[in-house]
């Protein structure tokens with residue numbers, strides 16, 4: 001899988017290559033993570049990328065010609081055709097909500113492009129003519145799309161073959177079909193008694209049927225969407 005991130009802050013993504021599951025995926029799933037700076041390919045003076053909104057109002061808007069130039073520098077042909085061979089996702093608070101199901105969907109793609117915005121966001125023509133999808137991390141406004149992109153990359157990559165030490169971890173974790181979309185039961189480990197805070201006795205009983213029943217009883221409901 002190849003993931004390309006377009007951003008004004010590519011260096012912020014350096015740490016994203018370090019977590020074990022991403023390093024594993026780079027080897028086992030041939031994951032390639034690339035970052036591109038809109039400024040590097042802007043034809044405007046001093047790497048300008050934004051401009052004042054038509055109609056007035058506060059803030060600046062990321063220009064469509066700047067985003068198009070960035071896509072054309074990386075992919076063959078006109079920018080509007082980049083989305084033909086790959087999923088081009090614009091990150092925006094008004095996109096479809098990111099979820100476990102969306103992560104699974106994106107993880108199945110051979111190529112994923114994340115367009116990270118800043119300021120007031122993108123000129124609407126980026127959404128209409130250059131992107132093929134729009135995703136929101138949640139109903140809140142971030143200063144930029146970088147944290148959203150990192151969350152998406154993290155979540156997508158742990159689904160790639162070989163990313164996790166034990167792939168079975170994915171089968172029955174929170175929001176998975178294995179738990180009917182619900183949240184996973186609580187976990188405990190040693191010591192069995194810490195300051196009088198005792199581990200539920202059933203978990204140390206060795207009775208696997210009782211343990212399964214306890215876990216099922218402590219699985220949370222699926223979130224209302």
Ligand SMILES: C[S@@+](CC[C@H](N)C(=O)[O-])C[C@H]1O[C@@H](n2cnc3c(N)ncnc32)[C@H](O)[C@@H]1O
Pocket residue numbers: 091092093094115116117118119120121122135136137138139140141142143144145146148
């Ligand atoms: C300050 S925000 C723009 C907010 C926009 N003016 C609005 O009111 O909806 C700048 C950039 O951060 C990113 N961003 C902010 N909140 C986000 C969210 N909930 N999900 C995904 N991206 C987000 C987007 O890329 C956006 O272009």
